[in-house]
Amino acid sequence: MGQEITASGESSAADTTFEPGCIFCSILRRAIPATVVQETERTLAFRDIAPQAPTHVLVIPRTHAYPNAAELAAGDPGLTAELLRAGAAVAAAEGLTEDGYRMVFNTGDYAGQTVYHVHLHVLGGDALGRFGTP
Numbered sequence: 361m362g363q364e365i366t367a368s369g370e371s372s373a374a375d376t377t378f379e380p381g382c383i384f385c386s387i388l389r390r391a392i393p394a395t396v397v398q399e400t401e402r403t404l405a406f407r408d409i410a411p412q413a414p415t416h417v418l419v420i421p422r423t424h425a426y427p428n429a430a431e432l433a434a435g436d437p438g439l440t441a442e443l444l445r446a447g448a449a450v451a452a453a454e455g456l457t458e459d460g461y462r463m464v465f466n467t468g469d470y471a472g473q474t475v476y477h478v479h480l481h482v483l484g485g486d487a488l489g490r491f492g493t494p
Protein backbone atom coordinates (compact mmCIF):
# COMPACT_ATOMS: atom_id res chain seq x y z
CA MET A 361 0.00 0.00 0.00
CA GLY A 362 2.69 2.56 0.85
CA GLN A 363 2.38 6.20 1.68
CA GLU A 364 1.21 8.48 -1.05
CA ILE A 365 3.20 11.69 -1.37
CA THR A 366 1.57 14.65 -3.05
CA ALA A 367 3.24 16.99 -5.51
CA SER A 368 3.83 19.42 -2.65
CA GLY A 369 5.68 16.73 -0.75
CA GLU A 370 3.05 16.25 1.92
CA SER A 371 1.86 12.85 2.95
CA SER A 372 -1.77 12.24 2.13
CA ALA A 373 -2.05 8.70 3.52
CA ALA A 374 -3.30 10.12 6.81
CA ASP A 375 -6.28 11.61 4.98
CA THR A 376 -8.07 8.29 5.23
CA THR A 377 -7.63 7.97 9.00
CA PHE A 378 -11.00 7.42 10.66
CA GLU A 379 -11.84 6.69 14.31
CA PRO A 380 -15.22 5.00 14.87
CA GLY A 381 -15.71 6.48 18.34
CA CYS A 382 -14.97 10.05 17.23
CA ILE A 383 -17.92 12.44 16.94
CA PHE A 384 -16.15 14.54 14.30
CA CYS A 385 -15.29 11.48 12.19
CA SER A 386 -19.00 10.60 12.36
CA ILE A 387 -19.85 14.10 11.13
CA LEU A 388 -17.34 13.69 8.30
CA ARG A 389 -19.03 10.45 7.31
CA ARG A 390 -22.43 12.16 7.62
CA ALA A 391 -23.33 9.44 10.14
CA ILE A 392 -24.55 12.19 12.47
CA PRO A 393 -25.98 15.49 11.24
CA ALA A 394 -24.25 18.84 11.36
CA THR A 395 -24.87 22.22 9.80
CA VAL A 396 -22.07 22.41 7.28
CA VAL A 397 -21.10 25.94 6.25
CA GLN A 398 -18.09 25.31 3.99
CA GLU A 399 -15.93 22.46 2.82
CA THR A 400 -12.73 21.94 0.89
CA GLU A 401 -11.05 18.80 -0.33
CA ARG A 402 -9.25 18.38 3.00
CA THR A 403 -11.44 20.32 5.49
CA LEU A 404 -15.01 20.60 6.71
CA ALA A 405 -16.57 23.57 8.55
CA PHE A 406 -19.79 23.22 10.53
CA ARG A 407 -21.62 25.09 13.29
CA ASP A 408 -20.81 24.20 16.89
CA ILE A 409 -23.73 22.46 18.59
CA ALA A 410 -23.28 24.63 21.70
CA PRO A 411 -22.27 28.05 20.34
CA GLN A 412 -20.28 30.31 22.65
CA ALA A 413 -20.68 33.38 20.42
CA PRO A 414 -23.27 34.54 17.85
CA THR A 415 -21.14 32.80 15.23
CA HIS A 416 -19.28 29.68 16.33
CA VAL A 417 -17.99 27.39 13.61
CA LEU A 418 -15.62 24.42 13.88
CA VAL A 419 -13.16 23.67 11.09
CA ILE A 420 -11.69 20.16 10.98
CA PRO A 421 -9.40 18.22 8.67
CA ARG A 422 -10.86 15.15 6.96
CA THR A 423 -8.52 12.95 8.95
CA HIS A 424 -8.40 11.78 12.56
CA ALA A 425 -4.60 11.52 12.39
CA TYR A 426 -3.90 14.63 14.50
CA PRO A 427 -5.37 15.12 17.99
CA ASN A 428 -4.30 18.76 18.37
CA ALA A 429 -2.82 21.75 16.58
CA ALA A 430 0.76 21.02 17.64
CA GLU A 431 0.69 17.52 16.18
CA LEU A 432 -1.03 18.77 13.04
CA ALA A 433 1.59 21.47 12.55
CA ALA A 434 4.41 18.97 13.09
CA GLY A 435 2.87 16.32 10.86
CA ASP A 436 1.34 18.28 8.01
CA PRO A 437 2.21 21.99 7.72
CA GLY A 438 0.28 22.28 4.46
CA LEU A 439 -2.91 20.98 6.04
CA THR A 440 -2.35 23.31 9.00
CA ALA A 441 -2.24 26.27 6.64
CA GLU A 442 -5.31 25.00 4.80
CA LEU A 443 -7.23 24.74 8.08
CA LEU A 444 -6.34 28.35 8.93
CA ARG A 445 -7.25 29.53 5.43
CA ALA A 446 -10.56 27.69 5.76
CA GLY A 447 -11.16 29.43 9.09
CA ALA A 448 -10.52 32.81 7.49
CA ALA A 449 -12.86 31.93 4.61
CA VAL A 450 -15.58 31.00 7.10
CA ALA A 451 -15.06 34.29 8.93
CA ALA A 452 -15.36 36.18 5.64
CA ALA A 453 -18.49 34.28 4.61
CA GLU A 454 -20.04 34.91 8.02
CA GLY A 455 -19.31 38.64 7.74
CA LEU A 456 -16.82 38.67 10.62
CA THR A 457 -13.76 40.04 8.88
CA GLU A 458 -14.33 43.75 9.37
CA ASP A 459 -15.24 43.69 13.06
CA GLY A 460 -12.87 40.88 13.94
CA TYR A 461 -13.13 37.36 15.24
CA ARG A 462 -11.18 34.75 17.19
CA MET A 463 -9.61 31.47 16.06
CA VAL A 464 -8.87 29.00 18.87
CA PHE A 465 -7.29 25.56 19.19
CA ASN A 466 -7.96 24.10 22.63
CA THR A 467 -5.22 21.65 23.57
CA GLY A 468 -5.56 19.21 26.47
CA ASP A 469 -7.53 19.05 29.67
CA TYR A 470 -6.69 22.45 31.13
CA ALA A 471 -7.89 24.11 27.92
CA GLY A 472 -11.12 22.12 28.08
CA GLN A 473 -10.47 20.06 24.97
CA THR A 474 -13.18 17.42 24.68
CA VAL A 475 -12.71 16.08 21.14
CA TYR A 476 -9.26 14.78 20.21
CA HIS A 477 -9.65 15.26 16.47
CA VAL A 478 -7.97 18.59 15.85
CA HIS A 479 -10.46 21.41 15.32
CA LEU A 480 -10.28 25.15 14.86
CA HIS A 481 -12.94 27.23 16.61
CA VAL A 482 -13.99 30.37 14.70
CA LEU A 483 -15.86 32.73 17.02
CA GLY A 484 -17.36 36.15 16.35
CA GLY A 485 -20.43 38.22 15.73
CA ASP A 486 -20.04 40.35 18.85
CA ALA A 487 -17.29 41.68 21.09
CA LEU A 488 -15.73 38.63 22.75
CA GLY A 489 -14.59 38.45 26.35
CA ARG A 490 -10.99 37.95 27.31
CA PHE A 491 -9.90 34.38 27.83
CA GLY A 492 -7.79 32.44 30.28
CA THR A 493 -8.65 31.84 33.91
CA PRO A 494 -11.89 33.62 34.93
Ligand code: 5GP
Binds near residue numbers: 407475
Ligand atom coordinates in the same frame (compact mmCIF):
# COMPACT_ATOMS: atom_id res chain seq x y z
P1 5GP B 1 -13.20 21.43 22.37
O1 5GP B 1 -13.81 21.68 23.73
O2 5GP B 1 -12.70 20.02 22.24
O3 5GP B 1 -12.19 22.45 21.96
O4 5GP B 1 -14.38 21.65 21.34
C1 5GP B 1 -15.28 20.64 20.98
C2 5GP B 1 -16.49 21.36 20.47
O5 5GP B 1 -17.31 20.43 19.78
C3 5GP B 1 -17.37 21.97 21.57
O6 5GP B 1 -17.45 23.38 21.39
C4 5GP B 1 -18.70 21.26 21.40
O7 5GP B 1 -19.80 22.11 21.63
C5 5GP B 1 -18.64 20.76 19.97
N1 5GP B 1 -19.42 19.57 19.74
C6 5GP B 1 -19.43 18.44 20.51
N2 5GP B 1 -20.25 17.51 19.99
C7 5GP B 1 -20.76 18.08 18.84
C8 5GP B 1 -21.69 17.59 17.86
O8 5GP B 1 -22.20 16.48 17.91
N3 5GP B 1 -21.98 18.45 16.84
C9 5GP B 1 -21.42 19.70 16.74
N4 5GP B 1 -21.79 20.45 15.70
N5 5GP B 1 -20.55 20.17 17.66
C10 5GP B 1 -20.23 19.38 18.70
Ligand code: ZN
Binds near residue numbers: 385
Ligand atom coordinates in the same frame (compact mmCIF):
# COMPACT_ATOMS: atom_id res chain seq x y z
ZN1 ZN C 1 -12.03 11.92 14.34
